[in-house]
Amino acid sequence: MRSNFSRSTASPLRIITVGDVDHGKSTLLGRLLYDTHSLSQEQLSSLHLANQAHRGAFEFAFALDAFWEEQSRNITMDVTEVPLRRSAREYLMIDAPGHREFLKNMITGASRADAAILVVSIRDGIREQTERHLQLLKLLGIDQIIVAVNKLDLLDFSQQAFEQTAEEIKTLFNQLALPYLRIIPLAARLGANVVTKSPLLPWYEGPALFPSLSELKSPLAEEEKPLRFFIQDVYHVGGEPLLVGRVESGTLRVDEELLFWSQHQGVCSQRIRSIEEWGATHAPLSATAGESIAIRLQGPLSLQRGDLVTTPKHPPLQSHRLVVRLFWFEKKNLCLQQKVILRLATQRVGASVASILHVVEGTTSIVMKEEERAVHQDQVADVSFQLEQPLFYDFHQEIPTTGRLLITLPAGEEQTGEIIAGGGILNAPYSF
Amino acid sequence: MDHLDFLQSQSIYILREAYYAFPKLCMLWSMGKDSNVLLWLTKKAFGGEIPYPLLHIDTTYEFPQMLAFRSWAQEHYGFELIIKINKAARFGHAPYRTPISYETHDPLTVTHELKTVALQQFMQEHPYDGLITGIRRDEDATRAKERYFSPRDATFRWNYHNQPPEFWNQFVVATHPGSHTRIQPLLDWSEIDIWRYLEREKIPIPNMYFAHGGKRYRSLGCSPITHPIESEASTISAIIEELLHTPHSERSGRAQDHQEPYAMQKLRARGFL
Numbered sequence: 192m193r194s195n196f197s198r199s200t201a202s203p204l205r206i207i208t209v210g211d212v213d214h215g216k217s218t219l220l221g222r223l224l225y226d227t228h229s230l231s232q233e234q235l236s237s238l239h240l241a242n243q244a245h246r247g248a249f250e251f252a253f254a255l256d257a258f259w260e261e262q263s264r265n266i267t268m269d270v271t272e273v274p275l276r277r278s279a280r281e282y283l284m285i286d287a288p289g290h291r292e293f294l295k296n297m298i299t300g301a302s303r304a305d306a307a308i309l310v311v312s313i314r315d316g317i318r319e320q321t322e323r324h325l326q327l328l329k330l331l332g333i334d335q336i337i338v339a340v341n342k343l344d345l346l347d348f349s350q351q352a353f354e355q356t357a358e359e360i361k362t363l364f365n366q367l368a369l370p371y372l373r374i375i376p377l378a379a380r381l382g383a384n385v386v387t388k389s390p391l392l393p394w395y396e397g398p399a400l401f402p403s404l405s406e407l408k409s410p411l412a413e414e415e416k417p418l419r420f421f422i423q424d425v426y427h428v429g430g431e432p433l434l435v436g437r438v439e440s441g442t443l444r445v446d447e448e449l450l451f452w453s454q455h456q457g458v459c460s461q462r463i464r465s466i467e468e469w470g471a472t473h474a475p476l477s478a479t480a481g482e483s484i485a486i487r488l489q490g491p492l493s494l495q496r497g498d499l500v501t502t503p504k505h506p507p508l509q510s511h512r513l514v515v516r517l518f519w520f521e522k523k524n525l526c527l528q529q530k531v532i533l534r535l536a537t538q539r540v541g542a543s544v545a546s547i548l549h550v551v552e553g554t555t556s557i558v559m560k561e562e563e564r565a566v567h568q569d570q571v572a573d574v575s576f577q578l579e580q581p582l583f584y585d586f587h588q589e590i591p592t593t594g595r596l597l598i599t600l601p602a603g604e605e606q607t608g609e610i611i612a613g614g615g616i617l618n619a620p621y622s623f
Numbered sequence: 624m625d626h627l628d629f630l631q632s633q634s635i636y637i638l639r640e641a642y643y644a645f646p647k648l649c650m651l652w653s654m655g656k657d658s659n660v661l662l663w664l665t666k667k668a669f670g671g672e673i674p675y676p677l678l679h680i681d682t683t684y685e686f687p688q689m690l691a692f693r694s695w696a697q698e699h700y701g702f703e704l705i706i707k708i709n710k711a712a713r714f715g716h717a718p719y720r721t722p723i724s725y726e727t728h729d730p731l732t733v734t735h736e737l738k739t740v741a742l743q744q745f746m747q748e749h750p751y752d753g754l755i756t757g758i759r760r761d762e763d764a765t766r767a768k769e770r771y772f773s774p775r776d777a778t779f780r781w782n783y784h785n786q787p788p789e790f791w792n793q794f795v796v797a798t799h800p801g802s803h804t805r806i807q808p809l810l811d812w813s814e815i816d817i818w819r820y821l822e823r824e825k826i827p828i829p830n831m832y833f834a835h836g837g838k839r840y841r842s843l844g845c846s847p848i849t850h851p852i853e854s855e856a857s858t859i860s861a862i863i864e865e866l867l868h869t870p871h872s873e874r875s876g877r878a879q880d881h882q883e884p885y886a887m888q889k890l891r892a893r894g895f896l
Contacts (some may be wrong), residue, residue, distance in 0.1 A: 202626045233872040234764075240884055259762030259885045269786060271767040272760050274813065295788035299770075302790030364738065384744070412624075423636070424643050428670035435668075437636050469671040470824070481624055483635040485670055496643065520788065534793050597793040610788050610795055 203274065203281035204407055207301050209328065211320040212289035215341040217267050219310055219379035223250030226386040229276040230254060230355070248380065255286045262520075268293060270300030270609050289320060294569050295520045298327060300614070306335035306407045312342045315364055326551065326571055329369055330518055330615065331388060335407050336364075336371045339400055343392065344378040350394045365485050372407070375400050413480035417441040417505030418449075419593045421536040422498045428486075432547075433467065434494060437483045437602045439536055439592040443500065451492060452499040452507060452583055454538075460503070462489045467580070488609060497538040499583045500509060507583040507593070510530075512545065514575045516587075517598065517614030525566035525574065525612070532608055533576065535596040541579040546561035549575040573617065587615030627820050629663065634808035635770050636667040636792060638755070641806040642675070644796045645753030647807075649705070651742075651896070652677040654689045655843050656698070656828050657757035657809055660817055660828045662700065664808065664827050676703040678745065682737040683713055684725065684845035692829040699827070704780075708740035712846055725847040729887060730879040733845070738895045743779055746803060755806045756896050762873055763880065765888050777801030779894030805896075814873050815866050822859040833857045841873055848878035 198272040221238075224230050230238065234254060241253040241262055253262050255271050275282040285304055287297040289305040301307070303502060311321060311586055328336065339361055346352045347600035353376045364371050375384060376395050386401040397403070400597045418441030426433045443449075451459045466475045467485045478484045503506055513533075519525050529544045547564040549556045551571040559565075566572040587594030600608030624632070641648060650665065652658045666672050697704050715722035723736045735795065741826040746754075770786055772794040787795045793874045796804060812820075821828060838851040839862075852871070856862040874880050880887050887895075 200630055201624075231872040231875075233875050237764075237884070244884065255764070257767070258888055262783075269768040269783060273766065273767065274761060293675060298788065299786075299788050299790055315723050423639050428672060435639055436634065449839045467670060469667050479624065481629060481632055483632040483639070483668075597790060597791060599795070608795075610793070613790060 202409075203283045204306065204404075205272075205283045205285055205304045205410060205566050206306045206308060206404065206407070207285040207287055207304035208308045208310055209287055209297065209301070209324040210289060211312070211315065211318040211324075212266070213241065214289065214312040214315065214318075214321075215311045215379045216289060216308075216310045217252035217286050218250070219308070219339060219341060219377075219385065219400075220273070220284050221254040222272060222382050222385050223284065223381050224275065225251055225252055226382055227275055227278060227401065229274065237499060237530065249378060251380070266290060269296045272300070278401075280405065288486060289324075289586050291320060291323075291569060294323075294327075295610075296329070297324065298520070299517065301331050302613075304331075304333055305410050306337070309336055309338045309371075311338060311340050311356065311360060313340050313352055314342055314345050315357055317359055320545065321365075322363065323569060325367055325369060327518055329367055330516065330571060334370055336369065337400070337403055337407075338371055338374040339379075340374060340376050342379055343376050343377050343383070348378075348383075348391050350619050353395075373397060373403055378519075413440045413590075413592065414442050416480070416590055417559065417585075418443055418500065418502050419507070419536075419590060420500040421538070421593075422494055422496055422500070423445075423537050424496055425494060431484050431487055432494075433487060435483070435485045436537065438478050438480050440480045441502075441505075442477055442479045443484070443486075445475075448503065449553050450501050450503050450506065452501065452509075453494060454497060454580060454584040455495075456493070459492055461492050463487070464489045465492070496534075508547050508585060509581045509583055511578045511581050513542075513578065514548070514573060514582065514617045515596065516571065516573050516617055517612045518569075518613045519566045519570060521600075521609075521611035522568055524568075525572075527564055530575075530601055531611070532599045532601055533582065533596050534582055534599065535582055536593055538582055541601070542576040545575045545577040548575060574614075585615055586618040588618065591615070627816065627823060629815055630812055631667070631820070633742075633811060634664045635668040637794075637806065637808040640792075640794055641755060641772075641808075642755050645751075645752045645804070645806075646796070647749075647751040648675045648754035649678050649751050649754065649759065650675055652679055652704075653757075653778045653843075654679070654692050655757075656817055656821060656827060656832060657759065657812075659696075659828050660812075660820055660825050661755065661757045661809065663695075663824060669854065673700065673702045676705050678705045678707060678754075680738050680741045680745070681706050682733075683708060684737070684740075684843050684847055686779060686831065686843065686846045686849075687694045687763075688831050689829055689843065696827070699859070705745075707741050707745040709744060711735050712736045714739065725845070726789060731883070731890065733848075734879040735890060735893060735895065737845075738896075739779065739890070743894060752803050753806055754803055757809050758807055758896050759809050759812050759814070759817075763887050765891050766810075769810060771807055771810060772796065773805040773807060775803050775894065781892050781894065783892065815863060818859055818863050818866065822863070832862070834861075839874070842877055844877050844879075850876040850878075852876060 273471040283302045287300040377384035384399045423436035549558045585594040598612040712723040834854045834857045839854040855866045
């Protein structure tokens with residue numbers, strides 16, 4: 192699942208650290224910020240102040256774990272984002288919590304990342320949470336991953352121990368069919384192989400972590416994909432209706448013949464008269480993926496939120512039944528017949544669980560007996576939904592931004608239900 | 624699309640989602656640079672109109688130049704402006720025993736009473752359920768952990784222990800009685816992004832941000848506790864150049880942030896922006 196809706200390729204690259212609790216994600220980022228002189232004088236003095244109040248070794252993690260609860264418990268609770276300055280290319284480092292109870296915060300951070308650093312402590316090796324985070328990166332479409340094998344100092348900088356862990360990591364990536372860019376041995380607390388190569392690890396021939404970030408690629412623009420423009424709202428400014436929304440993929444052009452898909456009125460052909468931009472000297476003639484725009488049509492057409500604009504050549508799919516590979520982070524299990532709300536772009540529809548095809552646990556998939564079928568907290572599963580009304584969609588593999596959806600509890604009065612899951616729409620089960 | 628276009632589109636999308644979701648919406652506006660970017664984005668999002676009122680929490684310690692800008696902007700843009708002052712605190716009326724002032728109280732207390740409590744009073748007096756703010760992640764380590772749509776209960780508490788998940792631009796709208804949602808469209812913008820956008824769009828801002836006699840204000844708040852920085856930057860491009868090389872934080876001149884460890888966490892947990 193590609194993580195981001197059409198980001199600008201000129202934007203800073205966003206990199207998330209993932210991995211199990213206490214494998215050193217925040218310490219690694221803290222050290223990276225410290226050694227690249229990315230912290231301001233005020234941030235440095237708070238870091239030193241926080242460490243004075245804290246007993247034990249100096250904690251670089253406090254540069255990111257700003258809450259006193261985080262510092263006193265030495266954990267990361269919620270996701271944070273810090274720029275890495277003083278480098279030719281701009282990076283935004285996203286620090287995510289490793290604890291299972293904070294998985295939804297990890298997903299919040301990972302959903303806006305372009306790449307990831309997987310941190311594995313050499314003392315503990317691959318843990319269940321390591322596998323789960325990798326599984327989620329795969330679901331979120333993050334396929335640029337650098338592995339940092341941390342805490343080499345605890346095992347005397349042993350090459351043998353590193354190679355053994357590296358082998359296990361390679362096997363796991365293979366099983367998940369995920370690529371990795373590099374596996375780097377380091378000791379975050381000491382800064383060894385973080386920004387510069389360390390003489391403590393003379394047997395390692397590759398680059399340190401920071402220079403290897405330059406190998407990461409910026410996200411590709413989605414301008415070449417089929418056009419998908421969902422109506423977000425209709426305003427009445429200047430007499431005629433002004434349709435607003437964001438181009439989710441492809442390119443929208445003035446005067447081109449387009450199809451307007453409505454849940455209530457079927458499909459109509461129509462042309463766009465203008466793209467209106469307040470304050471612009473020239474009205475734009477086209478808009479590409481990621482742009483929030485306002486348009487006026489050539490002829491009258493009654494449209495509303497959730498309606499879709501495409502080209503005649505690439506119509507959307509529309510169905511009452513969808514199979515979704517989802518990640519489930521609600522405490523209560525997902526059960527057969529359960530009622531939920533599906534949200535895809537600006538569409539919202541009620542649905543119920545028609546069947547739970549299988550659950551993915553780590554690297555194995557489990558098919559359960561019909562009567563035992565349920566998805567537990569933090570599991571990944573393939574689930575089929577029966578929809579109250581058909582939804583416009585695409586297969587996730589074809590158009591990521593309109594091939595993924597979010598699942599909430601049914602809404603109460605005047606409020607939207609809590610978000611309990613997200614996932615990508617499969618063209619056939621098991622083929623993600 | 625360049626990076627500013629991307630940020631602009633993302634913020635406009637968030638503003639439009641907020642306008643769709645909240646029947647009673649207003650926008651905090653403090654006359655500062657971020658506030659004026661928010662106002663500009665509002666005009667872009669709604670075809671040149673400003674469809675919700677602006678709210679200024681007036682601490683009575685505003686710089687006179689800022690008040691002059693407030694009057695000018697109201698005339699220039701023609702928006703609906705609500706000015707809220709915690710008068711009971713300033714005059715020492717019940718439930719306060721003595722007037723709250725910088726002369727008699729510490730910055731954390733004054734900030735809490737004249738900003739957070741003033742906002743609380745306003746929200747109790749008026750049934751707004753959506754409040755647009757201009758906070759950014761890079762301003763402060765606790766703001767870095769915020770959401771675009773951030774719920775607050777009736778006591779204004781920020782439940783940072785259990786924030787809702789937020790991804791793929793789907794936002795949660797909870798309207799329990801007395802609660803409200805903070806809508807934060809500028810979270811992704813950095814201080815330099817703001818300046819580059821102000822320059823590109825030629826957005827009017829108070830001239831206190833530009834150097835006069837070797838000093839300028841990098842961040843603006845209450846006059847007794849806001850300090851200028853040494854600077855010769857009298858144009859936006861000079862400011863951007865300065866920011867690219869400064870070793871200091873944006874809010875280093877704001878006393879309430881630095882009064883004690885975790886000052887911002889304490890302020891924000893109780894409802895400060």
